[in-house]
Amino acid sequence: MLELDFSTLQWILLAVCGMLVGMSKVGVPGVSMLVVPTLALIFGGKASTGILLPMLMMADLFGVGYYHRHAEWKYLWKLLPWAFVGIGIALWVGEVVNDTWFKNIIAILVFLCIGLMLWRDRKKGQNLFPDTWWFSATMGVLGGFATMIGNVAGPIFAIYLLAMHLPKNSFIGTGAWFFLIVNFSKFPLHIFVWKTINLDTLTLDLMLLPAIAFGAFAGIKLVQKISDKLYRTAVIIVTALSAFLLLI
Template sequence: MSVGISKTGLPGSNTVGIALFAAVLPARESTAAMLLLLILGDMLALALYRRHADWRTLLRLTPSVVAGLVIGAAFLAFVGDTWVKRSIGVLLIGVVALTLWRRRIQQAAENRSGRGAAIAYGSLGGFTTMVANAGGPVMSMYFLASRFSVNAFLGTAAWFFAVINIVKLPVSISLGLITQETLWMDLLLVIPVLLGAVIGRAVVTRISRKTFDRIVVVLTLAGAVYLLF
């Protein structure tokens, strides 16, 4: 459900799902299992917001994101399950900390959305999305710094993650992370993703963003601490 919600209304809220998946599945396999659901969510987001993307921003991010993806793939290939799980925990804590820091100095951050920001956010976004599917909050900060309208924000994010997640798919398959059991499990989870997408569209107009963000932060930190210890 968190995947659906994050794709249609509240970007980055799927960090809760990342923590839960990694808590009940082997860490490396959890990233592949969630990847398939994220691609489904991306298709839903594109159906709603595909015409609102800022393509100049997407092209500016491409080189650094590719570098981050390559580093992330190498990390997954050579690091054991325990360290991947701990890394996901550290990344989630880091993403939450960066998000809160970004809000605290919001005005200053809005003035640093040039090439340096594209390299920093793009490479970190590529790495975190490859290793832990946690690129949503990272890229949300960059898109916010770019001062997009709501539709441009959601449209740019929709195309960004649709392309990135499809690129990640053959990497996960080549690493043996997607199995027949993974496919069956994700098939059962299609309905919750669709339900989450409906909830995301409804919630974004009915609940305070501040209240929802606080809930996401608390649950994400709790999941990250669990994964670490």
């Protein structure tokens, strides 16, 4: 049973997490990476995934609402079956490790995704991979595993779409549909298998909906005013520090 008697600081952190989740779904890349270790520190590794998932699902609706017509479904059909394989592997791993190891796995995945973000930036504009089944399979399995274990598949999926050379709106629209489908598919697994979602956790998520909505609308304005370089540097540094705390 989840107690809702959080400290003032914890409520502030939860509200900020809700805002960042909302912002991440309307074109502010990478910002939700900070949410993952923050929630893991508050609730524990495995339990935090059940808190975060409904937040992401609500935010996904905002993202699909804005960009649903721009999705490139041929790439989704290539990726989704393999993503579900990755989810199945992560589901098993989550059942056999304790919470300490769960948090360690999340931290390692966060560091991996930060590395992928930095590597992607250095290789921007280069044709890194061909449009082959094995690349779709590899990224799909990795993405599915990362999204089930820690909801951190964003950078992995971004690398796949960048390799396909999608334009901006198609990039956002395809990602929006991918995560909506995957996240809604994970929902019953969290309820019946991991048992990390219940009425108490859903109550907390609904209480954070105004913060998620505010973040979604504020993100559209914010991304126009902050330089991409400054923003990404700040996100990477703070996220790396937060992930490091999970290993302590």
